[in-house]
Amino acid sequence: xxxxxxxxxxxxxxxxRRRRTLGAVFALLCGAATLVGVAALAVLLxxxxxxxxxxxxxxxxxxxxxxxxxxxxxxxxxxxxxxxLGLTALIAFPVSVAAAIYLEEYAxxxxxxxxxxxxxxxxxxxxxxxxxxxxxxxxxxxxGLGRSVISGALTxxxxxxxxxxxxxxxxxxxxxxxxxEAAYGLGATRWQVVSMQVLPMAMPGILTGTILALSRAIGxxxxxxxxxxxxxxxxxxxxxxxxxxxxxxxxxxxxxRPQTEFxxxxxxxxxxxxxxxxxxxxxxIILRNRYQSYR
Amino acid sequence: xxxxxxxxxxxxxxxxxxxxRRSRNLKERAIGLILFASAAASTLxxxxxxxxxxxxxxxxxxxxxxxxxxxxxxxxxxxxNPRFGVLPLMAGSFVVAAGAAVIAVPVGLLSAIFLxxxxxxxxxxxxKPMLEILxxxxxxxxxxxxxxxxxPLLRTVHPATEIFNAASAAIVVxxxxxxxxxxxxxxxxxxxxxxxxEGAYGLGATKMEVSLRVVVPSAxxxxxxxxxxxxxxxxxxxxxxxxxAGNMPNLTLNAFESMQTMTAYIVQASLGDTPHGSIxxxxxxxxxxxxxxxxxxxxxxxxxxxxxxxxxxx
Numbered sequence: 001x002x003x004x005x006x007x008x009x010x011x012x013x014x015x016x017r018r019r020r021t022l023g024a025v026f027a028l029l030c031g032a033a034t035l036v037g038v039a040a041l042a043v044l045l046x047x048x049x050x051x052x053x054x055x056x057x058x059x060x061x062x063x064x065x066x067x068x069x070x071x072x073x074x075x076x077x078x079x080x081x082x083x084x085l086g087l088t089a090l091i092a093f094p095v096s097v098a099a100a101i102y103l104e105e106y107a108x109x110x111x112x113x114x115x116x117x118x119x120x121x122x123x124x125x126x127x128x129x130x131x132x133x134x135x136x137x138x139x140x141x142x143x144g145l146g147r148s149v150i151s152g153a154l155t156x157x158x159x160x161x162x163x164x165x166x167x168x169x170x171x172x173x174x175x176x177x178x179x180x181e182a183a184y185g186l187g188a189t190r191w192q193v194v195s196m197q198v199l200p201m202a203m204p205g206i207l208t209g210t211i212l213a214l215s216r217a218i219g220x221x222x223x224x225x226x227x228x229x230x231x232x233x234x235x236x237x238x239x240x241x242x243x244x245x246x247x248x249x250x251x252x253x254x255x256x257r258p259q260t261e262f263x264x265x266x267x268x269x270x271x272x273x274x275x276x277x278x279x280x281x282x283x284x285i286i287l288r289n290r291y292q293s294y295r
Numbered sequence: 296x297x298x299x300x301x302x303x304x305x306x307x308x309x310x311x312x313x314x315x316r317r318s319r320n321l322k323e324r325a326i327g328l329i330l331f332a333s334a335a336a337s338t339l340x341x342x343x344x345x346x347x348x349x350x351x352x353x354x355x356x357x358x359x360x361x362x363x364x365x366x367x368x369x370x371x372x373x374x375x376n377p378r379f380g381v382l383p384l385m386a387g388s389f390v391v392a393a394g395a396a397v398i399a400v401p402v403g404l405l406s407a408i409f410l411x412x413x414x415x416x417x418x419x420x421x422x423k424p425m426l427e428i429l430x431x432x433x434x435x436x437x438x439x440x441x442x443x444x445x446x447p448l449l450r451t452v453h454p455a456t457e458i459f460n461a462a463s464a465a466i467v468v469x470x471x472x473x474x475x476x477x478x479x480x481x482x483x484x485x486x487x488x489x490x491x492x493e494g495a496y497g498l499g500a501t502k503m504e505v506s507l508r509v510v511v512p513s514a515x516x517x518x519x520x521x522x523x524x525x526x527x528x529x530x531x532x533x534x535x536x537x538x539x540a541g542n543m544p545n546l547t548l549n550a551f552e553s554m555q556t557m558t559a560y561i562v563q564a565s566l567g568d569t570p571h572g573s574i575x576x577x578x579x580x581x582x583x584x585x586x587x588x589x590x591x592x593x594x595x596x597x598x599x600x601x602x603x604x605x606x607x608x609x
Contacts, residue, residue: 019501019504020501022501022503023501023502023503023504026503026506026507027409027413027502027503029405030405030406030408030409030412030413031409031413032405033401033402033404033405033406033409034405034406034409034410034414034422034477036402036406036473037402037406037425037426037429037470037473037474037477038422038425038426040429040470040473041425041428041429041432043444044432044436044437044440044444047440047443047444048436048439048440051443094333095333095336096333098329098330098333098334099330099333099334099336099337101330102327102330102331102333102334103334106327106330106331107331107334115338116334116335116337116338119337119338119341120337121598122341122591122594122595123337123340123341125524125527125590125591125594126344126531126587126590126591127528127530127531127532127533127558127586127587127590128531128533129531129533129558129561129562129583129586130344130348130531130583130586130587130590131344132561132565133344133347133348133561133579133580133583134340134343134344134347136565136579137347137351137580138343138347141571158340161337161340162337165337189319189323190323190327191322191323191326191327215431216431218433219431219432219433219434219435219436220433221433221434221435221533221534222434222533222534222537222558222561222562225562225565225566226561226562226565228565248433248435248534251435251436251439252435252438252534252538255435255438255439255442255538256538263439263443266439267439267443270435270436270439273433273436274432274436277431277432277433281428281431
């Protein structure tokens with residue numbers, strides 16, 4: 001079998017065999033490279049589980065931060081994260097979807113539209129800490145909102161705005177033009193077409209994009225350090241103006257202490273954060289799959 | 296007044312329909328305006344970033360000359376005798392980004408080739424979500440991983456490694472941007488038409504020859520854009536480097552020493568007590584401006600390469 005006929009009639013030369021061996025080595029190399037990412041993920045999760053699982057129990061979830069490692073928990077951070085996530089979604093979702101509708105359904109091709117589009121693409125590439133600087137200068141100082149939940153939520157909302165806009169645009173673009181034309185043909189106005197036909201069809205895609213953007217927001221640390229979410233908070237926020245902490249900040253706070261007991265707490269906190277993230281991602285995937293089965 | 300009478304004369308029979316149409320038009324207009332305002336708001340974010348950064352940076356430059364800032368080799372803004380040379384911070388960002396690229400560029404590109412050229416749909420369906428999970432892990436988690444896993448590992452291999460060092464930060468940032476590089480490169484590879492591959496196979500090329508000599512060159516613009524975008528993410532990466540690389544402004548290329556990146560300095564300065572209006576406060580903005588301009592330039596270059604050198608098929 002090794003003596004295949006080559007197209008020119010002769011048998012494989014030594015050079016051909018070398019080419020084939022090289023090809024097999026290259027295939028292996030590519031496969032191994034892909035496994036680097038997968039292996040890194042596996043080691044990361046294994047390391048976290050080994051460090052964090054012993055500290056992860058019901059008490060950990062229901063206790064506030066403490067200077068005594070055995071008594072410390074993530075209650076304030078967990079509640080803070082949920083607050084922040086809810087507020088961020090409330091602020092970012094309507095504005096982003098409205099912007100996406102404008103760009104896809106209303107805007108004419110003009111330099112202004114191109115500028116807005118280009119700007120959104122560039123905003124998505126701005127480092128998150130720069131948004132933190134913006135939040136610090138605008139919301140904390142200029143608007144005088146202080147180091148509060150609302151400052152944090154506004155900052156994160158700006159951060160995920162371009163992400164949700166782009167995802168929503170894609171979802172709206174995927175609605176077939178024939179649907180719109182049929183509605184226009186029946187005498188519907190533009191807004192009727194958008195609100196009754198386009199949006200309902202695009203909504204699963206928009207929601208998927210929003211959840212994925214929010215799952216980015218929930219892990220953000222740097223911008224929240226800038227707007228001054230403090231590490232040691234032993235209460236949950238009651239209103240928009242209250243100081244707060246969130247999971248990633250509490251984790252950072254524990255990591256930056258030299259004692260290893262706090263590192264174990266950090267690992268446990270990370271596990272809580274990852275479970276939250278995984279739940280959100282699963283929700284997004286389920287939405288996406290249901291959406292795909294419609295078409 | 297005049298158009299009301301004219302309209303009333305035209306459709307005398309249906310004044311109700313007229314007012315309905317008029318209010319409907321008004322509503323449509325208002326909605327259009329609201330939607331436009333939302334889209335325009337996104338440009339306000341950029342404007343806000345530029346105004347805020349520029350304002351404080353200009354104040355900063357009224358105290359410190361831009362030349363001393365850009366070319367000074369010492370960064371000690373909070374000392375008695377402060378020096379404001381940003382080079383040590385840039386060196387930190389550069390070492391971390393370069394180290395990350397050494398990992399992410401080959402691994403990311405080879406993964407992309409594997410996923411696009413070698414893996415079948417089922418294998419791809421398993422591997423791709425895993426890389427997506429890797430991309431979704433918060434950066435503070437990578438910081439923990441660097442400090443508690445990578446650094447001890449490095450210290451057993453190379454005992455002179457400091458507890459906080461740029462190398463472990465570079466390694467985790469490299470892992471972090473593998474998905475960015477691989478998924479964007481894969482998109483570019485998959486956009487290469489099958490006919491090109493088939494042509495090469497018809498000439499007797501092996502799969503490796505097809506991948507490396509036909510598909511990769513055809514997708515080169517997308518691949519290079521993905522590298523630059525990955526690098527820009529590495530430069531802007533904050534938490535992992537703030538945790539793992541330490542807070543020592545250090546003008547060196549030795550990655551086994553503690554170094555401070557631009558992002559890590561911004562975090563350190565805002566954690567500490569830097570009163571509004573002080574020069575310490577202004578340094579946050581000056582460094583932030585530098586960071587913003589560097590990443591913006593990289594993103595713009597990456598987009599320009601994509602649009603300028605894109606191979607148009609069909």
